[in-house]
Structure formats: C-alpha cells, structure tokens
Amino acid sequence: MTPPEPFLGDTVHTPVRHHILSVLVENKAGVLARIAGMFARRGFNIYSLAVAPAESDARFSRVTIVVDAESAPLEQIVGQLDKLVNVVAITDLSPQDALERELLLATVPVDDASRGRLLDLAAGAGASIVDVDGAALTVMLAGTPGACDALERSLESFPDVELHRTGRVALPRLGRTATHEE
Amino acid sequence: MQLTGAQALIKSLEQQGVDTVFGLPGGAILPVYDPLLDSSLRHILVRHEQGAGHMAEGYAQATGRPGVAMVTSGPGATNIVTPITNAHMDSTPLVVITGQVATASIGLDAFQECDITGITMGVTKHNFLVQSAHELPRAVAAAFHLATTGRPGPVLIDVPKDVAQSTMDWWYPATVDEYDLPGYRPTIELDEDDLDRAVALIAASRRPVLYVGGGTLKSRASAELLAFAERTRIPVVTTLMARGAFPDSHHQHLGMPGMHGTYAAVIAMQRSDLLLTLGARFDDRVTGRIASFAPDAKVVHVDIDRAEFGKIRRPDVALQTDVATALRAFDQAGARPQPLDDWWREIDEWRERYPLTYEEPEVDGPLRPQHVIQAIAETAESGTIVASGVGQHQMWAAQYWPFEEPNTWINSGGAGTMGFGVPAAIGAKVGRPDRTVWCIDGDGCFQMTAQELVTARSEGIPIKVAILNNAYLGMVRQWQEMFYDERYSEVYLSPDLPDYVKWAEAMGCVGLRATNVKEMADVIDEANAITDVPVVIDFRTDASEKVFPMVPAGASNDDIMVHPSQRGAR
Ligand SMILES: Cc1ncc(C[n+]2csc(CCOP(=O)(O)OP(=O)(O)O)c2C)c(N)n1
Numbered sequence: 215m216t217p218p219e220p221f222l223g224d225t226v227h228t229p230v231r232h233h234i235l236s237v238l239v240e241n242k243a244g245v246l247a248r249i250a251g252m253f254a255r256r257g258f259n260i261y262s263l264a265v266a267p268a269e270s271d272a273r274f275s276r277v278t279i280v281v282d283a284e285s286a287p288l289e290q291i292v293g294q295l296d297k298l299v300n301v302v303a304i305t306d307l308s309p310q311d312a313l314e315r316e317l318l319l320a321t322v323p324v325d326d327a328s329r330g331r332l333l334d335l336a337a338g339a340g341a342s343i344v345d346v347d348g349a350a351l352t353v354m355l356a357g358t359p360g361a362c363d364a365l366e367r368s369l370e371s372f373p374d375v376e377l378h379r380t381g382r383v384a385l386p387r388l389g390r391t392a393t394h395e396e
Numbered sequence: 397m398q399l400t401g402a403q404a405l406i407k408s409l410e411q412q413g414v415d416t417v418f419g420l421p422g423g424a425i426l427p428v429y430d431p432l433l434d435s436s437l438r439h440i441l442v443r444h445e446q447g448a449g450h451m452a453e454g455y456a457q458a459t460g461r462p463g464v465a466m467v468t469s470g471p472g473a474t475n476i477v478t479p480i481t482n483a484h485m486d487s488t489p490l491v492v493i494t495g496q497v498a499t500a501s502i503g504l505d506a507f508q509e510c511d512i513t514g515i516t517m518g519v520t521k522h523n524f525l526v527q528s529a530h531e532l533p534r535a536v537a538a539a540f541h542l543a544t545t546g547r548p549g550p551v552l553i554d555v556p557k558d559v560a561q562s563t564m565d566w567w568y569p570a571t572v573d574e575y576d577l578p579g580y581r582p583t584i585e586l587d588e589d590d591l592d593r594a595v596a597l598i599a600a601s602r603r604p605v606l607y608v609g610g611g612t613l614k615s616r617a618s619a620e621l622l623a624f625a626e627r628t629r630i631p632v633v634t635t636l637m638a639r640g641a642f643p644d645s646h647h648q649h650l651g652m653p654g655m656h657g658t659y660a661a662v663i664a665m666q667r668s669d670l671l672l673t674l675g676a677r678f679d680d681r682v683t684g685r686i687a688s689f690a691p692d693a694k695v696v697h698v699d700i701d702r703a704e705f706g707k708i709r710r711p712d713v714a715l716q717t718d719v720a721t722a723l724r725a726f727d728q729a730g731a732r733p734q735p736l737d738d739w740w741r742e743i744d745e746w747r748e749r750y751p752l753t754y755e756e757p758e759v760d761g762p763l764r765p766q767h768v769i770q771a772i773a774e775t776a777e778s779g780t781i782v783a784s785g786v787g788q789h790q791m792w793a794a795q796y797w798p799f800e801e802p803n804t805w806i807n808s809g810g811a812g813t814m815g816f817g818v819p820a821a822i823g824a825k826v827g828r829p830d831r832t833v834w835c836i837d838g839d840g841c842f843q844m845t846a847q848e849l850v851t852a853r854s855e856g857i858p859i860k861v862a863i864l865n866n867a868y869l870g871m872v873r874q875w876q877e878m879f880y881d882e883r884y885s886e887v888y889l890s891p892d893l894p895d896y897v898k899w900a901e902a903m904g905c906v907g908l909r910a911t912n913v914k915e916m917a918d919v920i921d922e923a924n925a926i927t928d929v930p931v932v933i934d935f936r937t938d939a940s941e942k943v944f945p946m947v948p949a950g951a952s953n954d955d956i957m958v959h960p961s962q963r964g965a966r
C-alpha cells in the first residue's frame with residue numbers, strides 16, 4: 215500500500231499530514247478502550263475521535279479517527295488497528311478525498327454593546343443561533359474543520375466563551391475512493 | 397442437557413482437547429474447581445500463579461499446542477500477568493481463565509475484584525469478560541481459535557462467579573462462524589506479484605542470509621526450511637526464539653545473531669545483500685543500532701502479522717503469510733540466488749577466525765559455565781528439551797547447547813522474564829513426558845520461582861535443574877563491569893545463601909553440588925540416572941566469566957566485541 219501524497223492541512227488543529235480512518239467496530243464493552251489504549255501504547259497521536267452507532271447494523275459502531283501520520287507511518291497505525299479483534303473494517307480517507315464535517319457549539323456572554331457584533335459574526339460564518347437569554351447566546355456551526363477553526367478564532371475576542379467541538383466525521387467525496395481494509 | 401456455567405466451562409475445555417490445566421483455586425473461581433473433580437482434565441496445582449502461567453508457556457512451546465492456566469480473581473489474576481506478558485512478547489498460544497467477582501459486584505471494589513481485562517488489554521491478543529453461562533462455550537472456542545491461529549498469543553477469559561454458578565442448555569459452536577469474530581481473518585492469500593518480486597530479489601542476490609525467527613517454529617516450517625536452504629545453499633542464522641528450527645550441526649548454520657550472537661552470524665547479516673526474513677521482527681537485540689544494521693541488504697519479510705512490516709525496518713518485499721507457505725512457494729517458483737562460493741569463502745573465514753570460545757577451567761578452580769552446559773549436553777539423550785531463565789546462563793545455553801530439533805528450546809525472549817526457567821521446564825515435561833527436560837538456570841532466577849519444584853515433586857514431574865551459581869545477578873554484573881567502571885551495585889547474591897542442596901531436599905528433590913571439573917562429571921552422571929524425582933545441581937561457576945561475543949546496547953553490530961583471547965587478531 216503506498217501512502218497518499220502528504221496533505222497540507224487547512225486547519226490549526228490538525229497536523230500537516232493527517233488521515234481520517236473510518237473504523238467499523240463491534241459494538242461491545244471496552245472497544246473504545248482497546249483502540250485508545252493501542253494508540254497510547256504505540257505512541258500514535260489521535261487528533262479527534264467521534265463514535266456513533268453504525269448506520270446499518272446494531273452490532274457495530276463507527277469510529278472516525280483523525281490520526282497524525284507524522285507520529286507513525288500510516289501502514290503501522292492501520293496494521294496495529296486491524297489486529298484488534300473487535301475491529302471489523304478500516305476505511306482510510308486521505309484528506310483530499312474526504313468530505314469532513316464537524317459541529318461547534320459556543321455559548322457567548324454578551325451585553326448590549328457586543329450582541330450585534332456576535333450576530334454579525336455568526337451570520338458571516340454561516341452559524342446559527344440555537345439558544346438565547348438576556349446575558350448570552352449559543353451559536354452552532356456545522357461545517358468544515360477549517361470553518362470551525364475560523365469561528366473559534368473569531369470568538370476569542372469575546373470573554374468567557376464556553377466552546378465545544380465534536381471532532382469530525384467524514385465520508386469519501388463523490389467519485390473518489392477510499393482504501394478499504396477488511 | 398442443563399449444565400452450570402462451571403460445568404460448561406470444563407466441558408468446553410475437554411471439547412477443545414485440553415489434557416492439562418495449570419492453576420490454583422480461590423473464591424471467585426471456586427465453582428469451576430468443583431466439576432474439575434469429575435473431569436478427565438489433569439490439573440496441576442502450582443504454588444504461585446506465575447508458575448501456572450510459565451508452565452502453560454513451557455507446555456505450549458514444547459508441544460506446539462496451547463497451554464491452559466486457571467486462577468482466581470484479584471491477586472490470583474495479577475500474579476499471572478507476567479506470564480501473559482511473556483507469552484504476548486513471544487507469541488506463545490495460551491488460554492488463561494480467571495475468576496471474577498459476581499457481575500452485580502463488578503465496579504463496586506468487591507473483595508478480590510480487579511479489572512483484569514483492563515489490565516491485560518495491552519498484553520493479550522484478546523480477552524473476554526463473559527456475561528452469561530450461555531456465552532461460555534463460545535468464549536472458550538473463540539479463545540482457542542484466537543490463541544492458535546494467525547500470530548499466536550495469549551487470550552484471557554474472565555468468568556464472573558455468578559456466570560459459573562448459573563445454568564445453561566449445553567451447546568458448543570460447531571464452526572468458526574459461530575465464534576462471533578467478525579473482525580478476525582487470520583489467513584491471507586499469498587500475493588503472487590509480491591512472490592514474483594521476492595523471487596527476483598533472491599535471484600539477484602550474491603550474499604543472502606536466511607534470518608530465521610520464532611515464527612518459523614510457530615509455522616512448523618523446519619522441514620521446508622531445511623529443504624529450501626539445502627537447495628539454495630543460503631546461509632542460515634536462527635534467533636534466540638528460533639533455536640532448533642534448523643540443526644546446529646548443519647554446515648550452513650552460522651548460529652545465533654544479535655547482541656550475543658556468533659561473529660559469523662552477526663557479520664554475515666551486516667554484509668548481506670538480502671535478508672530473507674522468516675517470522676522474525678528485527679528486535680533491537682538482533683539489529684543493534686538500527687541505522688547501521690545490514691546497510692546493504694534488501695529485505696524480503698515473511699510474516700503472518702502485517703503490522704511487523706516496516707515497524708522497524710522497511711521491507712523491499714513483504715509477504716503476509718506463514719513461513720512454511722512462503723518457503724514452499726519459493727521452492728515451487730525455483731527461487732535461487734547467484735553462485736555463493738565467494739560468499740561462503742568469506743563466511744568460512746569468519747567462522748574459522750572467531751568461533752565461540754572460552755578458557756578451559758582450572759583443575760580445582762571454579763567451573764566454566766559454558767563447559768558445564770557442554771558437559772550436560774554431551775551426556776544428554778537426543779531430543780532433550782532445554783529451558784532456561786534469563787541472564788548470562790540463558791545466553792550460554794543458547795550459544796553452547798547443540799539444538800537439532802524444533803521445540804527443544806524453551807526460553808523467555810521478548811520479555812526476558814527471570815524465573816521463567818523452572819516452571820517452564822515443568823510445563824514442558826508435562827507436555828512431553830517422553831523427553832528428558834533440563835533447566836539451565838541462574839542462581840538469581842532460581843530464587844524467583846524455585847518453589848514450583850514442590851509442585852514438580854508432588855505431581856511426579858522429574859525435571860533436572862542445573863543452577864549456574866555464580867553468586868551474582870551475573871548479566872547485570874557484566875554490564876556494570878564493562879560499562880559502569882566495575883562499580884558493582886546490588887548484584888551480589890552469595891554462593892551459599894541459600895544452600896541450594898538443602899533447599900532442593902526440603903522440596904523433595906535430589907540436591908547435588910559440584911565445585912570442580914571432576915565433581916561436575918560425577919553429578920551429571922548421577923542426575924542422569926535419576927528419573928523419578930526432580931534433581932537440582934548447584935554448579936559453582938566463575939563469577940567473572942562474561943558472555944562473548946557482545947554488541948553493547950545501542951552500538952552498531954559492526955562494533956561486535958569478540959572474546960578477549962581473539963582480540964587484536966582482527
Ligand atoms: C523479573 C526480572 N527482573 C530483573 C531482570 C533484569 N535482569 C536481567 S538478567 C539479571 C540477572 C540474572 O541473574 P541470574 O539468574 O543469577 O543469571 P546470571 O546472569 O547470573 O546467569 C537481571 C537482574 C529481569 N530480566 N527480569
């Protein structure tokens with residue numbers, strides 16, 4: 215397997231060479247610990263990790279892992295992951311072939327002076343306002359990791375922001391193929 | 397048929413063809429020990445759970461069949477973590493059954509609760525916490541399947557007490573499909589293109605070396621190796637884990653590579669243009685400083701575990717298959733290197749110039765450990781199995797014992813577990829009662845697990861133990877002498893404390909002692925004549941003796957240090 219070309223990352227939170235592994239695992243107790251433990255044990259870096267029940271079959275879950283392909287060769291990471299008995303299939307998406315999305319939620323305290331500025335900023339970023347009270351607004355953005363990064367940076371000018379990001383999920387872009395490891 | 401979980405567990409082991417279980421009972425595993433009384437399984441009651449694990453490993457290494465150990469929860473389970481780790485490092489098939497507190501108590505810090513599946517996640521091939529009696533047969537079948545296929549390794553089954561006590565309708569999975577292992581596919585088709593590329597690399601090579609690792613033994617590929625080696629005349633080195641995979645007496649065998657390998661084996665790899673790597677993993681003990689290891693060599697890497705490819709050294713061709721399959725494919729393709737006469741001339745010169753050597757012992761002086769090993773080997777019947785601890789004595793045993801057959805060398809390679817020898821020898825003897833089993837042990841190692849000789853005596857397992865008593869943690873002493881300015885820190889043990897002869901006798905064994913060459917020959921004869929009880933011999937050896945050749949840790953293999961008597965000649 216030849217590793218795809220290095221990708222110059224578009225976000226502050228992801229390494230220059232990252233890969234997205236979409237990993238189908240058995241939905242059993244401790245599976246996430248097995249994966250996380252293996253990464254820690256082998257010194258492989260995880261940038262983000264998202265888990266959800268698999269689309270088609272309740273026996274499985276899908277784990278989307280963004281890995282640092284600088285910390286170890288991708289074949290090593292995939293090879294060691296594949297050895298975990300509960301790992302059923304691994305799809306390797308290189309960033310240029312992947313459609314990546316992430317969810318950002320931020321609660322931003324505002325006063326009369328700053329409210330308008332936040333609303334403008336949110337509108338400009340394509341974020342929506344999902345909760346409101348007199349002292350704060352909650353902003354939501356579902357977008358590319360780069361768009362989430364940009365919004366996060368813009369929000370640094372507001373004090374006491376509480377911000378959460380989900381880590382990304384990904385699918386192959388239409389017409390592109392991913393490397394499947396059964 | 398209604399069975400309790402405990403009965404189902406024992407019946408499942410019988411179903412797997414298990415004949416022996418090494419273990420020690422306690423609260424959480426108590427229900428399982430009751431149906432054991434009515435079973436055909438032989439249970440060997442150990443004196444410490446570490447012993448059970450190493451015995452199961454010795455059994456597995458000697459027979460090629462998985463070893464089985466059973467212990468209780470909490471401290472029983474943690475006591476067997478060292479052997480599990482050891483088996484993981486050496487890819488030894490093991491099935492370990494641990495008792496667990498009742499499911500309702502898990503997570504509540506109940507008496508003797510411990511998260512053994514969590515603890516062993518990183519040192520098992522896989523583990524199971526069984527949730528119901530119905531699931532037990534599946535867990536057992538899956539555990540044996542996992543332990544013995546693909547790259548073998550230890551598998552742990554954690555059985556909560558209530559699971560053992562509840563009832564189930566007996567069933568047993570009939571096929572692999574019922575094991576519920578959707579992510580496990582151990583067998584892979586050999587890739588024909590890769591095979592062609594490997595054959596082409598062999599055809600181009602002028603200085604090939606067969607770098608034979610433990611995977612060759614796991615794949616039972618000794619016959620294929622002999623055939624391929626003889627047809628191609630390619631020189632062979634066998635790693636610490638592969639001793640016995642190729643006969644030492646064969647003229648194509650250069651010996652063991654690595655930190656304490658023979659000069660010819662180490663340097664042949666360094667100068668090689670092709671390493672035909674068979675079930676070996678470029679361990680740091682073999683490669684020395686990796687950046688300067690075999691710099692001109694192309695690498696064909698045969699391994700069942702693809703994660704080994706490029707982990708340490710990038711292969712030019714990787715063949716994910718077992719060693720026997722690969723060797724048969726090479727033969728079928730007629731793989732053959734360039735004429736090797738020049739290569740053999742070079743190698744023979746190295747062999748002649750730097751054979752393994754040591755100084756003859758003085759008549760009444762302390763014994764030479766290498767001499768003791770050779771003397772035992774000379775009188776041992778063919779097929780004798782040798783186990784060892786970890787340290788200098790292990791390296792001398794690997795260097796000087798003439799291995800001719802697979803599965804006759806039982807040792808702790810990847811983990812380097814002191815105390816492995818005595819219990820592993822016991823397990824080997826249980827698995828191969830027809831064979832003589834010697835344990836070449838160190839005085840330090842012996843003190844770690846000697847109590848299992850009580851097990852050996854009471855179970856009628858007549859092994860022979862040769863303690864190479866140098867009164868030191870000798871390997872550590874050697875490093876302190878050579879690399880820490882002879883500043884000896886916490887390595888002295890005393891030759892007389894404990895009194896090994898009395899200790900052996902207290903454990904129901906025969907205890908013997910030899911302090912010079914004459915006594916050595918006598919006690920070996922005496923030990924050979926005893927076949928009903930274990931024998932322990934305290935051989936008083938020279939504390940200053942060091943293992944050579946040696947590649948210092950982190951040094952290049954080119955900087956191999958030969959025996960002092962051979963220096964200056966280079
Ligand atoms: C459990 C364990 N503790 C410590 C070590 C480090 N160690 C490696 S060899 C050795 C000395 C072994 O002494 P002995 O059994 O007398 O063998 P010798 O080297 O003297 O032949 C030690 C302490 C180890 N390998 N395993």
Ligand SMILES: [Mg+2]
Nearest residue numbers: 838839868870
């Ligand atoms: Mg010693």
